[in-house]
Amino acid sequence: MLNEHVWIGILIPFLGTSLGAICVCFMKKNMGLSVQRALSGFAAGVMVAASVWSLLIPALEQSEAMGRWSFVPAVVGFWIGILFLLLLDHVIPHLHRNASQAEGPKTKLQKTTMLVLAVTLHNIPEGMAVGVVYAGISTGNAKISLAGALALSIGIAIQNFPEGLIISMPLHSEGVSKSKSMLYGILSGIVEPIGAILTILAAGLIVPALPYFLSFAAGAMIYVVVEELIPEMSQGKHSNIGTIFFAVGFTVMMILDVALG
Numbered sequence: 001m002l003n004e005h006v007w008i009g010i011l012i013p014f015l016g017t018s019l020g021a022i023c024v025c026f027m028k029k030n031m032g033l034s035v036q037r038a039l040s041g042f043a044a045g046v047m048v049a050a051s052v053w054s055l056l057i058p059a060l061e062q063s064e065a066m067g068r069w070s071f072v073p074a075v076v077g078f079w080i081g082i083l084f085l086l087l088l089d090h091v092i093p094h095l096h097r098n099a100s101q102a103e104g105p106k107t108k109l110q111k112t113t114m115l116v117l118a119v120t121l122h123n124i125p126e127g128m129a130v131g132v133v134y135a136g137i138s139t140g141n142a143k144i145s146l147a148g149a150l151a152l153s154i155g156i157a158i159q160n161f162p163e164g165l166i167i168s169m170p171l172h173s174e175g176v177s178k179s180k181s182m183l184y185g186i187l188s189g190i191v192e193p194i195g196a197i198l199t200i201l202a203a204g205l206i207v208p209a210l211p212y213f214l215s216f217a218a219g220a221m222i223y224v225v226v227e228e229l230i231p232e233m234s235q236g237k238h239s240n241i242g243t244i245f246f247a248v249g250f251t252v253m254m255i256l257d258v259a260l261g
Contacts, residue, residue: 005146006137009130009150010127010130010131010134010153010192010193010200012156013127013156013160013189014189014190016159016161016189017157017161017163017164017189018185019161020164020166020168021165021168021181021182021188022182022186023165023168024165024168024169024171024172024182025179033235037232037245038233038242040166040229040232040242041233041243041244042162042246042248042249043159043162043249044225044230045245045246045247045248046249046250046252047156047159047249048222048246049155049249049250049253050129050152050253051218052218053253053257054148054151055132055133056078056214056215058144058211059210059215059218060074062210062211062214073209074214074215076212077214077215078222079219080212080219081125081216081218082220084216085223089227092117093107093117115171116167116171116187118228120188120191121224122163122228123192124220125217125221126156126160126192127191127193127195127199128196128199128216128220129220130152130153130192131196132206132216133149134149134196134199135199136210148257148260151256156192159249163188164186164188165185168181168182168185171184199213233245
C-alpha cells in the first residue's frame, strides 16, 4: 500500500500540468513566441538540474561501495535512458510544437492528437523519475530522503505548469474548444502518476538496481531537453530569453533540491 506521503509526492507533478492546462480557459490570446521560449527554457533548466542533483548524484552515492568503478551504474543507466527515449521517438507518432512535420511512423492521426502524444512522450521520464525516488524511500533506502523526493516532485510540478499551458494554448489556436484543449492538456500529464505508481509497485525489483534506474530516468530527461526543449527555446531571433530562463529554472531546482534534500 502507498502511504499518504507517497500519494502526495506522485500527484504533485500531475497537479502542476493540470493547473497549467486549466489556464487556457482564462486566456483570450495565444502566447507569444518569446513567452513560449521562456517557458521551454525554464522547463529545460529544471529538468537538467533535477537530472543532476536528484538522480545522477544519488546514483553515484548508491554505488560508492564499488570504489573507482562507482560511475559504471550511472553511465550504463544514463545511456539506457537515452536509447529508450530514442526508441520511443521512432515508434510513437508525434508532433512537436511549432513543427511542420510529424516524427515517428506515418499515421493518419490528427494533428491535435500528435501534439498531445509529443508532450505525453516528454512526461514519461518525469513520472519514472518520481517513481524511482519514492520506490527507494518505500523500501527504507537511507540514501534518499523524503524531503529530497518532495523537492523533485515540486520541481517537476513547477516546470509542468507552463507545459500544461503550452500544450493547451496551441490546441485551442488550432480550433479545438477551450474545454477540450484543457482536457487534452490534463490527459497529457496523466502518464506521470501512472508511471510513478507502476515503478513504486515494482520496488522490490527496482531497489537492488536503484543506481541504474535513477540514472536511466536522468538519461531520459536529458534526451527530452536536448531533443525538444532546447530547440524550442532557441527558435527565432533574440533567443537569449530562453537561455536566461534556462538558468532561472536550473537555479530554482538546484535550490529546492539542496534546501529540502
